[in-house]
Amino acid sequence: MAVCVLCRRVPRLHHFLRKDSTLTQVLRVIVQDTDDVKRTKGELQQWEPFLPAQYRPYYNPSSYYSVCHFTSSCNQAENDEDVCLSTLTPSLWQQGNHYIVSCSRYLSTSSNRLLELPFNKDSEPPLPSDSLINGNLIPQNVKVDSRAFQRCRREYASITLDLKQLPHPVEWHKVVPLLEKVDLFKDKKKPSVISQLFVELSHLQPNMMSLLRFDQRFIRLLQYSVEHLGLFTNHQVLRVLRSLVWLDLPSDHGVFGLYEAELCCRVDHMSLHQLLLAADLCRCIGMQVPQFLQSLYPAIRLYLGKMNVSELVQLLYIMGEGRWCPEDLRGPVEDLLMNHLDKLYPEEVGTVCLGLFKSQTPISDHAVTCIVQKACSYVGDMSDFAIANILKYMRFSHVYHEMWLENMAQEVPRRAPGMGIKGLMHVALACSSLHFKNDQILLAIAERVPFLAQQCRSKDSSKMLWAFGTLGFLPVQNPSFYPSLIEALRQRKVEFQKYPQHLLSGLLGLIFVSQFPEDLIALALNPDFVRVALKSSHLDLRKDYLTLDEAVALELPQWTGPRLSCKLREEVAEKLWIYAKSDVCLKPEVREAESLLQDLLGGEEFVCKRMILPHTRTIDLEVHLDASGQPIPVNPASNTDIKSLQERPSKVHFRQEWNGMNVGVTLTDELFARLTTRNATKTFSSPVQHAHVPTLDPDEGGSQIKTRLSHSNEKETVTRSICLDSAHQDSKSPVKLAIQVSNRNHYLYHSQQLLGLHSMKRRHLKLAGYRVVELCYWEWFPLLRESKMKKLEYLHRKIYDSLH
Incomplete structure (x- = not known):
């Protein structure tokens, strides 16, 4: 109470x-x-x-x-990394990806800079102390020591508190005389006496600390300390804080606010070691000290040129735990880090990466590469915790280091049987963020996870599902992996009211690989739950909801459960399209493809640039062919037939908005071959006589293509009709093509396998009745530097091949 x-x-x-x-x-x-x-x-x-x-x-x-x-609060804070860049904040790679509408959930990060300290995060419901799986008792989780680096050098002793070295315990009867002294020096409350009393009381046995905290004499001692705090020396203030760590006062105890205020007043009169020690003691207590950190960093700047390795690593540790690094310190810290890089021990490298990651501090790609290269030299000597920290920062910076990832392909399968669920989750999440798929790593994690699934927080399960779904890990590769995590989500339903984003992340990862747990989907789409999820002031889950809802509509035609409202779907789709028009639609490779397709098909009315499936967050160039193989306008609102179009082409106006279009046009390789070789052997009358292939300038190869293609409109339409009619003579419905300009961020690294979202999009386009024509980035991008004739030939070949 x-x-x-x-x-x-x-x-x-x-x-x-x-x-x-x-x-x-x-x-x-x-x-x-x-x-x-x-x-x-x-x-x-x-x-x-x-x-x-x-x-x-x-x-x-x-x-x-x-x-x-x-002890428990520190471990929770240190082990609970809650800065999810691949699914929450847009990573540097994602920010540079102009081919997908951003799916970032965070609306603002300004409030996170100082206040989201790890020791004040809302804790999720506790896990059971142990689990019983297949009759085997599984420990709750693998414990990690995030402060192990402080035992690498003796120099840390003067700037940190070693939580492993507890004071020699004394019995309660030895403490009672000390408490009696509190009432004896009523008017002689010297700071030295007060600080010494705290030190002696901190030796009490840990199991008796609660009794001490409620003792009236101890409460009066706290009162005396704050009343005379201004008279304490710096050393005495730090002694009291060190004692309060062992006395185990709650981190939100009112006395700590006054101690923080006093520390803020003293920063200009404290040495570098005293500043670092004060920050570390606050960390051990679990205090939120945003004001102290704001005062600390300007004072630290004066000592940057004189810092040794231990001081630098401890500073980065404090920055990470405070979730903030001032911009004016980033450059000097990077320079100092590069100067000391060769002196770092394995655990210190992991701490450096963790500090940079938690404080969201970007450094140059060269510096990141050097740090990871250093880690490669002794990866076998690093702890699992340090390895996970390096992967975290690679995930944040998106620097792909091939040698390190090759080492991971060897280390993770060897270490996985002894790793905890959090470490496994961070490995998987880093692989998905870097678009790196290695079956050895994924299979090793998938084999371990079912034994730890009952210990997963909702965050662990959801991020694991997101990562494996993004990497396209199929259920058949390990039949027990996905069911175990799905069941873990079911057991954590109560957490979703507080963390709805976890449920959506997990479900999206599942639908990427065509897994649809209907009970969880019904929970996510329940109107009451949707209202709770959309109330968040710092998370925007609407795009995720649209993706989930439309995936259910396409892949579960029998679905009778809840759906998003039409109004919400339209609002989200409209915002996605507004963003796409201002960004993706303006990319040179997309505009070039659109322009050339218009030339090839006979006009802009035959090509529509739009989001066919808004929930996939990417655009397509849509073209259609009618039953006779003729291109038809991409405008369902128009009732004008093809004959009237050729008579009044200038009077027909076609809207380019996505939300009313379902039409398009394509060509074939054979058609282009017949057009260029003039080997037509059969003629048909065609109403599309206005279609033509434009001439090119001589420097673009125009002299060649002009000779081959600048024949009469009749000849052009005849040969076009031959090819398309033969390809579709048995088809009575229009052929709808979705032409995609792909990007390397749509694929796994050094692979032609699509990532989860884009693989799902291909599946959904087929369900919606489209044939996908991809302008592969490894083919299309080099062609952008070639002549117009080569680009037209390429487009013609891609369209023709899609009709078979």
Whole structure:
């Protein structure tokens, strides 16, 4: 039960100390059960004489506070990396990908800079202490020590606190005389005596700490410390903070706010070691200290030129745990890191990468490459935790290091049986972000995950599903992998009310590989759940919802469950198209393809640039052929027949908006061959006499193609009719082609296998009745430098081949 003293936010401590005014402080008293209510009221009454009348305590017996021990809170904070770049924030690679509408969920990151410290994150429901799978007892998770780097060098002893070296424990009866001293020096409360008492009390046995925290004499000692805090030396302040770590006060205890204010006042008078130690002690306590960090970094800048390796690594660790690195420090820190790179030990390399990753600090590609290259030299000596940290920063920077990934293909299968679920998740997520698919890595992870699935947080399951779905890992490759994670999601349904993005991430990864758990889909599309998910002020889940909803409509025709409202679908699709028109549609390779197709087919009315399937977030060049093989306008709103079009071509106007178009036109290789060789042997009358292939300038090969193709309109339409009529003589419905200008970010690295979203798009286009014609980036991009004739020949060949 928690009893809080509510008061107005006070200025910094030194204002009160210098003016000798009454100190008002928020001190929270923690009790463990409802039987202590009366005693708690009595404890509160003793504070009232020290508070002004308007600041009387507010007692609420219905409020509860959960006591968190520093060891568990630190481990949770250190192990809980919650900066998901591949599925939340747009990565550097994604920001440069102009061929897919951004699927970033974050609306703003400005609020994350200082306030999203790891020790204040909303914790997810606790996992069971152990799991029983197939009769085997599985430990909850593999523990990692994120502060192991601090034992690499002796120099860390002066700037950090080693949490492994606990004070020598003493019994309660030895502490009682110390507490009695608190009342003996009422008017002789010297800072040296107070700090020494804290040090001696911190040696109490850990299991007796809760008894000490509720002792009235200890509470008075806390009061004396804050009243005289301005008289403490820097060394005494740090001694008290170190003692408070062992005393295990809750990180949100009111006394810590005053200590932070005092530290802010002292930054200009503290040495580099004292500054780093103060920041590390705050980290160990679990304090949120955004104001102190804002004051710390300008003071640190004065020492950058004199920093040694341990000081630099500790600084990067503090930056990572504070989730912020000032822009003016990024350049100097990178330079200093490059100077000390050869001196780093394996665990220090992992800490450097983790600090850069958590603080979202970009450095040059060259610097990242050098760091990863250094890690390659002793990858076998690195811990699993350090390896995962390097992969995290590669995921953030999107620097592809082939040697490192080759090492991972050897190391991950060897280490996977002993890795925890978080480490496996980060390996998979890094592979998907780098578009790197290695079957050895994925199979090793897939074999391990079913044994740990019951221990997965919703975040672990969802990111694992997203990663494997993006990489196109098929269910047949490991039949138990996807079912185990799906079941893990079902067991975590309660978490989705707080973290709806996890459910959507997992479901999207599943639909990439055609897996549709209908109960989870029904939960995600439930109107009440949708309202909860869309209320988020910093996440935009609407695009993810559109992708899920339309995938269900196409691949589950029997679906009778909930769907998104038409209004929401239209709003999201419209916004996606607005973005595409201002970005993707303007790319040179897309505009060149559109222009040449218009020339090849006979006019702009035969080519429509639009998002055929908005939920796939990419555009297509849509062309159609009618039942007789003739190109028809891509405009369903027009009732004008083809004959009237050739009579009044200038009067027909075709809209280019995506949301009303379902028409298009294509050509064939054989047609172009017949056009260029003039080997037509049979003639047919054709109504499309206005279609023509434009002439080219001599420097573009126009003299050749002009000789071959500048015949009468009758000859052109006759040969076109021959090819198309023979290809579709048995077809009565129009042929719809979706011509795609692909990009390397649509594919796995050094592979022609599509990523999950784009593989799903191909599947959905076929379900929607389209034939896909791809202008492969490895073919089309080099052609952009060639003559117009070569490009026309290429387009003609691609279209013709698609008709067979």
